[in-house]
Amino acid sequence: MNTTSSAHRRSRWLLIQTMAVFAFLYLPILVLIVYSFNGESVGGFPPRGWTLRWYRILMDDDALWSAVGNSLLVALAAMLLALAFGLPAALALDRASFPGKAVFRRLVLLPLILPGIITGLSLLMLFVTAGMKLSLLTIALGHGTALISVATTEIFAGLQKMDRAQEEASLDLGATNWQTFWRITIPNLRLAIIGAGLLIFTLSMDEIAVSFFLIGRDNTLPLEIWSRLRRGITPEINAVSTIIFLFSLVMILVWYRVRTRRGEELAELVPLKP
Amino acid sequence: MYSRAYKTAVAAPPLAWVAVFLLAPYAFLFCYSFWTVSQQVIVHHWNLANYRQLLDNAMYPTVLLRSMRIAGSVTLLSLLLSFPLAYYLSFRSRRKELLYQLVIIPLWVSYLVRAYAWKTILGSDGVLNTLLQYVGVIEHPAEFLLYSPFAVVLTLTHIYTPFTFLPIYASMEHIPRNLVEAAQDLGAAPMRTFWTVIFPLSLPGALAGATFAFVLSLGDFLAPLLIGGPSGIMISNVVVSLFGAAYNWPLGAAISASLLLLVLALLFLVERIEKKLSFS
Numbered sequence: 001m002n003t004t005s006s007a008h009r010r011s012r013w014l015l016i017q018t019m020a021v022f023a024f025l026y027l028p029i030l031v032l033i034v035y036s037f038n039g040e041s042v043g044g045f046p047p048r049g050w051t052l053r054w055y056r057i058l059m060d061d062d063a064l065w066s067a068v069g070n071s072l073l074v075a076l077a078a079m080l081l082a083l084a085f086g087l088p089a090a091l092a093l094d095r096a097s098f099p100g101k102a103v104f105r106r107l108v109l110l111p112l113i114l115p116g117i118i119t120g121l122s123l124l125m126l127f128v129t130a131g132m133k134l135s136l137l138t139i140a141l142g143h144g145t146a147l148i149s150v151a152t153t154e155i156f157a158g159l160q161k162m163d164r165a166q167e168e169a170s171l172d173l174g175a176t177n178w179q180t181f182w183r184i185t186i187p188n189l190r191l192a193i194i195g196a197g198l199l200i201f202t203l204s205m206d207e208i209a210v211s212f213f214l215i216g217r218d219n220t221l222p223l224e225i226w227s228r229l230r231r232g233i234t235p236e237i238n239a240v241s242t243i244i245f246l247f248s249l250v251m252i253l254v255w256y257r258v259r260t261r262r263g264e265e266l267a268e269l270v271p272l273k274p
Numbered sequence: 275m276y277s278r279a280y281k282t283a284v285a286a287p288p289l290a291w292v293a294v295f296l297l298a299p300y301a302f303l304f305c306y307s308f309w310t311v312s313q314q315v316i317v318h319h320w321n322l323a324n325y326r327q328l329l330d331n332a333m334y335p336t337v338l339l340r341s342m343r344i345a346g347s348v349t350l351l352s353l354l355l356s357f358p359l360a361y362y363l364s365f366r367s368r369r370k371e372l373l374y375q376l377v378i379i380p381l382w383v384s385y386l387v388r389a390y391a392w393k394t395i396l397g398s399d400g401v402l403n404t405l406l407q408y409v410g411v412i413e414h415p416a417e418f419l420l421y422s423p424f425a426v427v428l429t430l431t432h433i434y435t436p437f438t439f440l441p442i443y444a445s446m447e448h449i450p451r452n453l454v455e456a457a458q459d460l461g462a463a464p465m466r467t468f469w470t471v472i473f474p475l476s477l478p479g480a481l482a483g484a485t486f487a488f489v490l491s492l493g494d495f496l497a498p499l500l501i502g503g504p505s506g507i508m509i510s511n512v513v514v515s516l517f518g519a520a521y522n523w524p525l526g527a528a529i530s531a532s533l534l535l536l537v538l539a540l541l542f543l544v545e546r547i548e549k550k551l552s553f554s
Contacts, residue, residue, distance in 0.1 A: 010464070010465070011366065011464075014358060014361070014362050014366065015362070015366075017358045017359075017362075018358065018359055018362040018363075021355050021356075021358070021359045021435070022376065022377075024355070024432065024435075025377070025380045025432065025435065025436070026380070027395070028388055028391030028392055028395065028432065029380060029383055029388075029391065031391050031394055031395055031401055032387065032390075032391045032394070035394060035401075046408065084287075085287060085288045085291050085292075086288075088283070088284040088285070088287055088288050089284075089288035089292075091284040092281070092284045092285035092288060092289075095275075095276055095281070095284075096276075096281035096282075096284060096285045097281075098281075098285050098289075104288075104289060104292065107292055107296055107297060108288070108292055108296075110296070111296070113485070113486065113489055113490075113537075113541065114489070114493070114534070114537060115489065115490055115492065115493020115494065115510065115533070115537070116493070117493050117495055117510045117513060117514070117530065118300075118303070118493065118530050118533060118534050118537075119299075121303065121513070121517065121526070121527070121530050122296075122299030122300050122302060122303045122530075123295070123299050124517075125299060125302040125303060125306055125523075125527070126295070126298060126299040126302055129302060141295065145291070145295040145296060148288070148291070148292070168275065171275060171276075177276055177277050177279070177280040178280075181280075202382065206384045206385060206386075208385065208386060208496060209495070209496065212514075213517070222384065222385075222386055225384075225386055225387070225390075226386060226496075229386065229390055229393075229500060230499075230500075237387070237390060238394075241383070241384065241387040241390070241391075244383075244384055244387065245382075245383050245387075248379075248382035248383065249379070249382070251382070252375070252378070252379065252382060256375075
């Protein structure tokens with residue numbers, strides 16, 4: 001029938017479109033991985049001669065490895081800071097009422113939507129005014145502050161899914177607020193907190209716009225990569241990016257395990273008939 | 275239910291931290307924008323000279339307009355790419371969990387690295403040009419690909435498409451399936467069902483995604499520096515140079531403060547539209 005065949009055409013068209021979008025999303029990643037093994041240092045087509053040279057150069061690159069160390073340190077500090085303030089912020093938004101609560105909510109979430117340059121510059125002015133020397137510490141403070149937004153939203157979402165009756169029962173049975181906090185609230189939020197922590201860690205590892213303005217003498221990994229990219233095409237960047245990509249994939253799998261263990265059931269959806 | 279002490283204990287620390295490390299810095303940005311530089315020293319003399327300069331010197335409005343054009347193109351392209359993708363995943367696919375993860379994975383690849391990958395592809399001796407020469411489509415490398423606003427739009431679209439996809443997909447997943455079935459049972463063709471049921475209900479998600487793509491690409495300065503060339507300079511690049519070699523923090527602060535106000539106005543507007551959409 002006429003309508004059926006046009007519906008078929010449309011759904012084939014939709015499938016082609018979907019595949020094209022996926023191709024667009026994955027083309028640069030594919031290029032990156034392929035050219036990290038390319039024998040020549042310029043990225044011409046076709047790639048010539050497979051080599052592990054760029055990976056070997058990478059292994060001996062002390063500046064790069066110390067930047068990796070710096071980034072790990074900053075990410076860890078930023079994660080602890082963001083969680084330390086994001087958890088009480090989520091609890092406050094959920095169960096306390098205070099003047100200026102609406103403004104507070106917007107302000108906490110602002111760094112999430114604001115271009116990094118504005119947050120970076122504003123913090124730079126604060127640190128300069130306070131007479132603080134720029135270092136890894138200022139970067140960690142910047143990342144931590146900006147990422148309180150992520151901790152707050154993730155933990156707030158966890159609170160919305162939580163079974164309130166447990167907390168109420170605990171309080172009714174005479175437990176103090178703090179006993180309830182440590183024995184009921186925290187264990188229930190455990191997975192939301194771990195998830196938020198992983199996300200913050202990864203975002204901090206990749207952050208560059210805020211770091212750009214708060215950098216002291218020591219580079220983080222993205223800033224080290226940035227300074228090399230500005231000098232031109234450097235194939236060992238392909239190699240380090242491939243490693244970071246594989247590392248990210250492992251992180252996704254870990255995150256996936258955490259989420260499925262939380263027992264989130266996939267929504268049972270009725271497949272639509274075409 | 276909770277004691278006053280508990281509420282104070284959870285509210286006070288984040289309030290204090292946010293006041294010192296977010297509110298105060300944003301306030302500093304505005305303070306600096308009213309100060310001036312004289313002989314390489316910042317003078318705390320309050321005036322509107324920086325803002326007057328922004329309006330008088332044609333360069334600043336031109337660059338801002340270009341940035342908005344680039345951000346607008348990125349937003350439009352991201353919507354065009356992510357809308358059909360979200361529709362396919364949410365309503366047509368049997369492996370939506372897997373495909374969803376496939377959309378998310380590029381988000382975990384470093385921003386810089388993705389921008390750099392486009393540089394490898396678009397450069398004059400890059401993958402695309404040498405491929406086209408290899409198969410004989412062109413004889414000489416096309417130079418316009420890299421170091422142009424086009425390269426910036428392409429790269430930023432690549433980066434923000436997954437971000438635009440996420441809220442659209444989420445709002446499509448929240449559409450009650452019985453609404454869609456009702457439309458079909460009443461004889462609506464798939465296209466009609468899409469335009470009268472699915473499209474209007476996914477608009478709030480599209481609005482959220484579009485806001486995200488527009489605001490974040492408007493303030494970007496890394497992609498223009500890496501692949502934009504002189505014709506791809508955006509407003510944040512001007513700020514970066516004012517805070518660097520040009521050393522005029524107050525003028526840079528005035529541009530950033532204007533950008534901040536622009537973004538806040540946009541967010542306010544979006545919130546109003548969102549409320550209207552969810553009531554109708």
